[in-house]
Amino acid sequence: xxxxxxxxxxxxxxxxxxxxxxxxxxxxxxxxxxxxxxxxxxxxxxxxxxxxxxxxxxxxxxxxxxxxxxxxxxx
Numbered sequence: 813x814x815x816x817x818x819x820x821x822x823x824x825x826x827x828x829x830x831x832x833x834x835x836x837x838x839x840x841x842x843x844x845x846x847x848x849x850x851x852x853x854x855x856x857x858x859x860x861x862x863x864x865x866x867x868x869x870x871x872x873x874x875x876x877x878x879x880x881x882x883x884x885x886x887x
Contacts, residue, residue: 819880826877828884835859838877848874850882 814830827839835849847859849866856878857866 815886817884817886819877819884821876821880826880828877828881836881846874848878850878854879 816827816829819826819828825841826845827842829837829839831837831847833849835847837847838845840846847861847864848856849859851857851866854875855870856874857868858871858874859865860867
């Protein structure tokens with residue numbers, strides 16, 4: 813499994829914790845924020861915390877976070 817890493821969008825810091833099944837737990841400014849999973853190229857979905865099922869509402873912030881995850885290159 814990959815190590816956690818930070819991404820920055822504007823002045824906001826997101827901490828990304830890779831999970832199994834290509835999903836990620838995201839912390840925004842140090843507080844747990846959302847779980848996401850890649851759906852298709854460029855589309856990322858929020859996961860419901862209780863059921864772990866995808867929520868099929870398109871969210872621009874989640875897509876931007878996912879895009880930054882896709883671009884991330886470990887040092």
